[in-house]
Amino acid sequence: MTKFSFTLKATDGAARTGTISTPRGEIRTPAFMPVGTAATVKAMMPESVAATGADILLGNTYHLMLRPGAERVARLGGLHKFMNWDKPILTDSGGFQVMSLASLRKLTEEGVTFASHVDGSKHMLSPERSMEIQKLLGSDIVMCFDECPALPATEEEVAKSMRLSMRWAQRSRDAFGDRPGHALFGIQQGGVTRELREESAEKLKEIGFEGYAVGGLAVGEGQEAMFGVLDYAPGMLPQDKPRYLMGVGKPDDIVGAVERGIDMMDCVLPSRSGRTGQAWTRRGQVNIKNARHADDPRPLDEACTCPACSNYSRAYLHHVFRSGEMISGMLLTWHNLHYYQELMAGLRAAIDEGALARFVSEFHETRAMGDI
Numbered sequence: 332m333t334k335f336s337f338t339l340k341a342t343d344g345a346a347r348t349g350t351i352s353t354p355r356g357e358i359r360t361p362a363f364m365p366v367g368t369a370a371t372v373k374a375m376m377p378e379s380v381a382a383t384g385a386d387i388l389l390g391n392t393y394h395l396m397l398r399p400g401a402e403r404v405a406r407l408g409g410l411h412k413f414m415n416w417d418k419p420i421l422t423d424s425g426g427f428q429v430m431s432l433a434s435l436r437k438l439t440e441e442g443v444t445f446a447s448h449v450d451g452s453k454h455m456l457s458p459e460r461s462m463e464i465q466k467l468l469g470s471d472i473v474m475c476f477d478e479c480p481a482l483p484a485t486e487e488e489v490a491k492s493m494r495l496s497m498r499w500a501q502r503s504r505d506a507f508g509d510r511p512g513h514a515l516f517g518i519q520q521g522g523v524t525r526e527l528r529e530e531s532a533e534k535l536k537e538i539g540f541e542g543y544a545v546g547g548l549a550v551g552e553g554q555e556a557m558f559g560v561l562d563y564a565p566g567m568l569p570q571d572k573p574r575y576l577m578g579v580g581k582p583d584d585i586v587g588a589v590e591r592g593i594d595m596m597d598c599v600l601p602s603r604s605g606r607t608g609q610a611w612t613r614r615g616q617v618n619i620k621n622a623r624h625a626d627d628p629r630p631l632d633e634a635c636t637c638p639a640c641s642n643y644s645r646a647y648l649h650h651v652f653r654s655g656e657m658i659s660g661m662l663l664t665w666h667n668l669h670y671y672q673e674l675m676a677g678l679r680a681a682i683d684e685g686a687l688a689r690f691v692s693e694f695h696e697t698r699a700m701g702d703i
């Protein structure tokens with residue numbers, strides 16, 4: 332049984348490349364993880380997600396515990412079998428979702444009780460219950476049950492919330508138990524306050540995790556404030572373990588995060604925006620529903636090898652979006668996920684060659700040219 336391990340390969344400034352080895356396969360880092368919210372990456376077959384180059388995807392504790400239920404997924408053989416994805420899966424712990432989706436939430440030291448946004452039924456999440464659910468789902472990388480404070484929040488509120496999350500991190504570690512081949516990641520909190528980020532990192536290192544996430548960001552603070560924290564926060568975490576920035580982001584967020592030492596990211600953006608007609612390309616964003624594409628015979632991006640760019644014109648994509656055809660979301664989601672994986676492959680190659688600075692300046696220059 333291969334155990335879970337992380338091997339660093341190259342560094343270029345604060346940026347690193349590496350490989351996470353798991354019993355279900357290897358993850359090339361820096362890695363982008365597509366989001367499979369309710370056991371599906373929306374509008375994509377799993378084999379198509381794999382074809383984009385994704386080595387790992389995200390499952391969702393909150394949705395799956397409500398419907399179809401974690402115990403049911405376990406009875407049916409676990410999430411990998413259920414959704415026909417045999418590579419690694421990372422699941423979030425559910426806390427972030429409860430705070431953004433559920434109603435009638437009650438937060439105590441024990442955990443959170445809430446009413447399902449699906450049918451109003453009562454539920455509870457705690458470090459122990461979150462570990463149990465993620466074990467039932469069978470995910471390879473488990474996230475600690477934490478609280479991500481909503482902005483705006485005073486430093487006092489951020490400190491209080493971070494310290495609760497650190498107590499929950501210890502309870503998550505204790506409840507996770509001994510699971511060879513599986514990993515538990517701690518989540519650093521502390522808002523945009525350096526001392527609180529330091530306190531959180533020290534506590535997580537004292538407990539000990541197989542990987543460490545930078546949480547509490549991409550919650551409306553803006554790119555400048557986020558990069559300000561990323562200028563120091565990843566460096567507070569063990570350099571020999573994967574660093575996961577949660578919920579990020581736009582392509583330029585991703586480039587900036589990788590420059591600052593982040594190894595893993597997840598974001599709904601490429602898939603969610605793909606369904607609304609927003610294409611992400613090397614030259615920036617293209618809204619394919621805009622009338623200017625109605626007669627354009629050219630592909631979305633000549634340099635892209637995805638099925639949408641290889642076989643269809645902008646005019647066709649414009650048409651199927653305007654007429655609400657299912658293929659519209661399928662093609663643009665595939666393109667966006669393909670573009671994100673191409674960006675990650677470019678970043679990995681540049682870091683391996685010690686040429687990240689050139690890659691980044693070319694990335695920004697090409698975007699500055701704007702869409703064709």
Ligand SMILES: CNc1nc2c(CCNC[C@]34C[C@H]5C[C@H](C[C@H](C5)C3)C4)c3nc(N)[nH]c(=O)c3cc2[nH]1
Pocket residue numbers: 366367368389390391392423424425426427428474477478479518545546547548549550577578579597599
């Ligand atoms: C967007 N900004 C942002 N996200 C964040 C997330 C969720 C990461 N994505 C997982 C998720 C969240 C939703 C949507 C999909 C599927 C499933 C439910 C799991 C991705 C976060 N998750 C946790 N546990 N803690 C955070 O501090 C945090 C901060 C975030 N800041």
Ligand SMILES: [Zn+2]
Pocket residue numbers: 631632635636637638639640641666667669
């Ligand atoms: Zn494409």
